[in-house]
Structures are given as C-alpha cells and as structure tokens.
Amino acid sequence: MKNVIDVKHLTKSYKSNKAVDDLSFAVKEGEILGLLGPNGSGKSTTMNCILSLLKFEAGEIKIFGKEMAPDAYDIKTKIGVVFQDVAVFDELTVYGNIDYFCGLYIEDKAMRAQYVEDALKLVGLEENKSQYPKQLSGGLLRRLNIACGIAHKPKLIFLDEPTVAVDPQSRNNILEGIKKLREDGATVVYTTHYMEEVEILCDRVIILDHGKIIASGTNDELKALAKIEEKVTIEIPDLAPEKLAGFDKIKNVSEVEYDNGILKIVYRKGKNNLIDMMEYLKENKIHYNKIFSERPTLNDVFLELTGKELRD
Amino acid sequence: MFWHNYKYAFKTLLKNRALVFWTLAFPFILAILFNLAFARLHDYDVFEAIDVAVVNDAEYEKATVFSEAIKSVSEGDKRVFNTQYIDAMKASELLEDNEIVGYIYIEKDVPHVKVNGNGSSETVLQMTVEQIAQSSKMIEDIAMTDIYRRAGQTVNIEEIYRNAVKIVAETEPNIKDDSHVMNVVSIEFYTLIAMACMQGAMLSVEMMNRCMPNISNRGKRVAVAPTRKSTMILSNILAGYTMLLAAVVALILFTRYILGIEYGSDMRLIILLAAVGSLTATTMGMLLSVALKTNESAKNVIVLIVTMVGCLFAGMFGGQKGLFDAAMPLINKISPVGMITDGYYSLLYYGDSARFTMDVVSLLIVAGVFFALSIRSLRRQRYDSI
Numbered sequence: 096m097k098n099v100i101d102v103k104h105l106t107k108s109y110k111s112n113k114a115v116d117d118l119s120f121a122v123k124e125g126e127i128l129g130l131l132g133p134n135g136s137g138k139s140t141t142m143n144c145i146l147s148l149l150k151f152e153a154g155e156i157k158i159f160g161k162e163m164a165p166d167a168y169d170i171k172t173k174i175g176v177v178f179q180d181v182a183v184f185d186e187l188t189v190y191g192n193i194d195y196f197c198g199l200y201i202e203d204k205a206m207r208a209q210y211v212e213d214a215l216k217l218v219g220l221e222e223n224k225s226q227y228p229k230q231l232s233g234g235l236l237r238r239l240n241i242a243c244g245i246a247h248k249p250k251l252i253f254l255d256e257p258t259v260a261v262d263p264q265s266r267n268n269i270l271e272g273i274k275k276l277r278e279d280g281a282t283v284v285y286t287t288h289y290m291e292e293v294e295i296l297c298d299r300v301i302i303l304d305h306g307k308i309i310a311s312g313t314n315d316e317l318k319a320l321a322k323i324e325e326k327v328t329i330e331i332p333d334l335a336p337e338k339l340a341g342f343d344k345i346k347n348v349s350e351v352e353y354d355n356g357i358l359k360i361v362y363r364k365g366k367n368n369l370i371d372m373m374e375y376l377k378e379n380k381i382h383y384n385k386i387f388s389e390r391p392t393l394n395d396v397f398l399e400l401t402g403k404e405l406r407d
Numbered sequence: 408m409f410w411h412n413y414k415y416a417f418k419t420l421l422k423n424r425a426l427v428f429w430t431l432a433f434p435f436i437l438a439i440l441f442n443l444a445f446a447r448l449h450d451y452d453v454f455e456a457i458d459v460a461v462v463n464d465a466e467y468e469k470a471t472v473f474s475e476a477i478k479s480v481s482e483g484d485k486r487v488f489n490t491q492y493i494d495a496m497k498a499s500e501l502l503e504d505n506e507i508v509g510y511i512y513i514e515k516d517v518p519h520v521k522v523n524g525n526g527s528s529e530t531v532l533q534m535t536v537e538q539i540a541q542s543s544k545m546i547e548d549i550a551m552t553d554i555y556r557r558a559g560q561t562v563n564i565e566e567i568y569r570n571a572v573k574i575v576a577e578t579e580p581n582i583k584d585d586s587h588v589m590n591v592v593s594i595e596f597y598t599l600i601a602m603a604c605m606q607g608a609m610l611s612v613e614m615m616n617r618c619m620p621n622i623s624n625r626g627k628r629v630a631v632a633p634t635r636k637s638t639m640i641l642s643n644i645l646a647g648y649t650m651l652l653a654a655v656v657a658l659i660l661f662t663r664y665i666l667g668i669e670y671g672s673d674m675r676l677i678i679l680l681a682a683v684g685s686l687t688a689t690t691m692g693m694l695l696s697v698a699l700k701t702n703e704s705a706k707n708v709i710v711l712i713v714t715m716v717g718c719l720f721a722g723m724f725g726g727q728k729g730l731f732d733a734a735m736p737l738i739n740k741i742s743p744v745g746m747i748t749d750g751y752y753s754l755l756y757y758g759d760s761a762r763f764t765m766d767v768v769s770l771l772i773v774a775g776v777f778f779a780l781s782i783r784s785l786r787r788q789r790y791d792s793i
Contacts, residue, residue: 109792146631148620150791171633182624186422187415198411199632243628 096123097160099251099282100145105154107137107144107306114140115151116306122284127277129297130286131393133403137306138286139179142253145284146176158251172200175249175281179256181240183228189239190215190224193246200247214246217272234265241269245276252276253284258292270296290393302397309400314393321391321399323349324365327372329358330384338379345371408634409642416614416646423613430610431654434603438658441599442666445592456489457528460501462512463492470513473543477511480535487535508532518543534594594752596668598721601747603655604684605714610647611692612706617643619696621790622703636785640693648689655681671754680754680767684747687770690777691743697784717744746770 100122107115115137122128130138143149145156147165156163158170183192193211201207215221218238228236241257254273258266273296277283287293293300294314301311310317324347334353342351342358347365351358362368369388376383398404420426461467467474481490493501498510502523509522509532518540522529618639620627629639659681662668670677692710699706721744738745750766 148627148630148790165630166635168633168635171631174631176628176631178624178627180624182628184415184419184625186419191415191418195411195415196628196632198415199408199629199634202408202411 096125098122098157099124099159100284101155101157102141102145103155105141105144105151105156107140107149107151107154114306115144118154118303118306118308120301120308120311122282123299124282125277125280126298127273127283127285127296129293129300130284130303131288131290131293131300131397132303133288136288136303138288138303139255140306141303142255142284142286146174146253173250175245175247175252177241177244177252177254177257179259181228181236183236183239183243185228188225188227189220189231189242192228192239193242196243197246200249210246210248213248214242217245217275218242219268232262232265234261237261238265238268238272241272245281248279249281251282251284253286255286256288258287258289266292290397293393300393302393302400304397304401310396317393317396318391321395322363323391323395324362324368325391326389327360327362327369327386328389329360329376329386330356331358331381332356332384334358334381338381341375341379342372345375347371409638412634412639412642413646416617416643417649420610420613420646420650426610426613430603430606430651431657434599434606434654434658435661437599437602438596438662438666441592441595445595456486457532458507459488459490459532460498460507460510461490461492462495462498462510464495464512466513466516470516470518470543472546473513473518473539476539476543477536480539487531511536530595593669593755594748596662596666597748597751598718598744600655600659600662600681600751601684601721601744602714602718603658604651604681604747605688605691605710605717605744606654607648607651607685607688608692608695608710608714609707610651611644611689612696612703612710614643614647615640615693615696616703616706621792637782640785644689644693648685651685651689652682655685669755670751671756671758673754673759676754676759676763677751680747680750680763683767683770683774684743684750687743687746687774687777690774690781693781694777697781714744717742721745721748740769741773743770743773746773 098121100120102121103119105115105118106113118137118141130141132138140149144151144154145158145163147156147163147167158167159173161167161170163170184195187195190211193214194207197207197210197214201210212221215224218241220235220238220242223231223235223239228239231239237257237260241254244254245252252273258269261269270292273283273285285293285297297314299311299313300317302309302317310320331353333356339351339353339358342348342360345360347362347368348360349363350361353359360372375381394404461474461477477488477490480487491507495512498507498512498521501507502510502521505523508524508528509520512519512521518536520533520536522532616622617625618629618636620630630636632639656678659670659677663670691713695706695710695713699709701709720738720742740746746766746769750763750770753760753762753766
C-alpha cells in the first residue's frame, strides 16, 4: 500500500520550547493511525503542521505524494478535519451547519444534499437536523462537529481528540462511525490520549512524548515492548502474612501488593503463570472469591518507556 | 463557492443578535434619543435666544471679524444670542449663578466657550460659536491672501475684508438664517450616520475572524477547506457590507422622512456617501483584524474606541469640533467619521460640490489603502501558533 502522508524530520518550536522534534513517519492508505500521547506531547501541533496551518522550522510534508502548502487546494479537497474544539455556527441548524461546511468542498447542490443526509446518518443525528447547536447535549454537539468535518467524504481524515468530554453512548457512536469511514476507504489519523480508543480503533500507533516518537507499531508490537506478561487480580478476604510472602516466590512474579482484600500480582514475561499461581492457592488452602487476568496496556508501555502515566 | 459562503454568512449575521443590535438597533435608538433631546429646537416659533456673555477684553477686541459676527447674531428679531459684554470674572459669576448658558472668550486667537451643562442650549451655543469661528478664520485667510497678493500696492483693508465676507457668505451657511438651529442638529445626525457606517468595522472584524485560524475554531475549519482565502474573505466581507449598507440606508430614510433631518436633495449622492463610508469602515475592520494580534473582544473594543473618538472629533457630543479642528486639524481630515460627516454637511449646503467629491475620493483612497494592506498581510499566511 502506498503512503498517503509522508512526514520527514518535522521540527516545530514555540519560542524556546520544542513542540515537535525531528519527527518522521508515514501513514499508509486505508489505515487508521493513532497518535497517542499525554497533553502537550505534540500531537495537535504535528497535525496542524501537516495541515499547513502552522509554520515549522524544518522538515518536509507530503500528502498524496505532493508537497503540502496553504494553497494546495487539490490536496485539501481530499482532506477532512475534525478539530478538538467544536467549530460550528450557533445561528445555523444541524443541517445548515453540515450543509455549509460541506459546501466549501462540494458545489453540486444535489450531491451535497445527499452527502449531508449520509453524514447525519453516520453520526446518528437524523432526528436532530432541525435543532440548533445550543439545543444539543455535549455528546451530540461533538457528533455534529464530526459530521461537519467529514460530510464531503474525504479520502484522508484527521480527528483531533474527537471524544473529549462525551458520554459513553456518543463515544461508541463516534468510534463506530470512524470504523465505518475506514470501511468506506478513508485513511484516518486519530490523535488522542485515551489508550482504550487507540486499542479498539487503530491499526498502528505512534506514541509521542515531548514532540518525539518514543515507540510505534501495531498494538501487539507495542505491548510486546512491555516487560510484564500479565497482571492478575484476586479477591482474598483473609490472607495471612506468611502466606502472602509465599506469592513472591512463585516463578516470574515481579510485584505483589495486598490491600483491602484485593491481591495484585504482576508477572514478568514467562509461561504457565496462572497455573503456577492456582497451584499455590490450592496447596496453601487459600480461599478466594474472584480472579481475573489483564494483558499489559499501552499505558504500561508508556509507563515503562517514560516513567509516567499517559494521563499525567 | 463565493455565493454559497455569502448566503450562509449573511444568514448567520442576520441571526446574530449582538451584531444586529449594534449595527441596526443601536443607531436607530440613538436617532430617536437625539430627536427627543433636540425636540425643542424643531419648533422655531418657540425657539428663544440664548443668554450668553462675551468676555470683552483686548483679545476679543483684536478679533474683529469674529466679534462682528457675534454682534450680528445678537441683533434683531431672529437673533440667536442675548449677549452681554462683560469682564471674565463677571462672566464666570453669571455662569455660576445660571444666569447665562455660557460665555465666550478668546485665548491665543482661538475662540472658546465655557458652559456648565450639556443641554441643547449649550450645544447650540457651542456649535454656533464654532461655526462663526470657522467662517471668521476663512474670512481672515482670504483677506490675508488678498493683502499679500497686492503687496506693494496701495490697498483698502476695509474693502478687502468686505470682499472676503462676501466670498464666505456665498459659500458658507448664513449664521443668521433660521435654518441655522436645525443645522446644528443636522450635524449631530450626520455624525450618527457616520457612526452607523463605522459599525462596519465591527462587522468586518467578526467576518474576518471567521476566516482566521489563529482567532477562531471556525477559522481553522475554513483554513483547511479547498476554498481560496480571498474568496472566503471577500464573500464574508460582502455579506457584512450588504447588511451594513441596508442598515445605514434604513437609518438615513428614517431620519430623513420620519425625523425630518435635512440631507440635501440628491438621494443618489446621499446613498453614495453612505456606501463609500461603509466601505471605508469595512476595510478598516479588515485591517484592524489582521494587524492586531489579540482576541476578538479586544479587537472590538479597539474598533469601538476608534469609532467613538472619531465621533467626538466630528462633533457628536456637542460643539467641540471647532476646538479639535483648531488643536488637531488633521484628525477630521483623515478620520472616516470626520470625512463622512463633512460629506453630508457639504452635500446639504453645496450639493455636488468639489468638497463633497473630495470627501468621497478621500474615503475611497483610505478604503483602498486599508484593503491593500489587509490582503498583503493575509496572502499565503501560516501561523506561529494557533
């Protein structure tokens, strides 16, 4: 598959603060690329540089094989952008807003009317199309924001934290909508600091911190970077200190924590961890209620690479 | 694309209550308030001469043309002033005791008026003195030019001054004419029309902000669209201009046909001046919007200050125009408010005159400069931060 975006050695500073530091990456046609990182890591700045909204000191940006510039209108025709902040007109209805922004790309009125209807359906706002933005809830407003950015059926879509402060129902609707856009052939660049969304949505992830790429790959490739195999949580109402000490001696166990009847065990890489632990529980006649195991998350990877949480 | 954006820009403007208030409702409200404030002056039968004092000192004696003019408006049945000639201390005492509306004195060759209140009598006093001062200055200038021209010849100073008075009388409004009182009121309304035109700057700032990604989120969305920035800006600006011009024309019709304000007879020229004035204000808003690196609210405050200072200099808040003209003569020559006010003033008195043409051409030149500077700053613009 060919590259839709090529970014080479992109560098951008705000006065003395380097927001993007010699960043290079490519986005392949038809993929959903996640740009993951904490606030201030350079995700939005990278996106704004790619879109030619911001000046940058160094680097080269190509979209669809052509150099991106403020007046590269042939490239802009194929791009859709959903910014982090809601950008709609309070004076226009839901339909009017989508029609207006879609009209900046599509001149044919009949085609535009169809596209607007499609966008309304995609974000689930068909029943709200006569309402004004002030009559919508936060989640519905976010959906309108997305519809305004993608109604013209772009081939490349940038979504900058589109789910910030939305209810779970709207979040699901938004994520499903993005999957549908990809199914329809769009390439998506998705910036967020919600690792769960990246895990659900993205084919490939770039983790940013202080404007630099600290890791990139598929979800599995990134998780493989984590030194832990899994985290096991067991509900044990009553655990004697000498029996608690015994967990440390089980093979591959790296951390043990017991608090308020909940035992948490972190395992290093290795096999048969759960079987070994179950045997220890049985041998020592330890009664437990619930037990469950978690695979390492991208947050664990981030924590291991930077020493801090994604949401710090 | 142009008309698509124009249609929606116009629609959103019409539904924006704050902008509709400032561009449409506010000037109408002021017009009604002005009309109430000057209601007494509409009725000529009940207009009474204003009690004033003149500080009759050496400076006043020296200003022969001015003192003659004051004398002439203080005589006869249609006199404007009941004038008493006294010293400065006595004048001050009378003003303090509210026995006179104000007193006139001359300081460093410039006539001044001292009043206590800000009612309609005070305004008429100030504007009348201002107009007399302007005419006197003109007479003196013409006479002096004549004297220099005849250098080396035997000249009759009295004859030269008589000629100058005649020239000025032919070109300037007659102070003793009945319509003078109404003219004072008219100037207030002309500054109001100018102020209404200047609301275009505020509209323009709003419309520009919609295209600027460093100011608004909608600007970001517009900046990533494949529509040329010039198309976006021009269609937005045209939408704002259409609304503004409609509001200004409505205000002119209202003040002319409902409130009875005189503008002269040629409606085409009256509208032309409104159109050109509104255009200048619109381009001023464009320039301020791109030149000021601040947020939308701060830009609007600056636009408001520029407009109101222009109105102050043009004479909206009483008869201080003459004083400002004497102290800072350039301001009203380059201020759009000053030029629009002067345009209507000259249109009333001289019709399609050179002075009116000069006002219109000056406004167009200023608009052209503002527009060119704005477009130059906006071309291929990328931002350091957004």
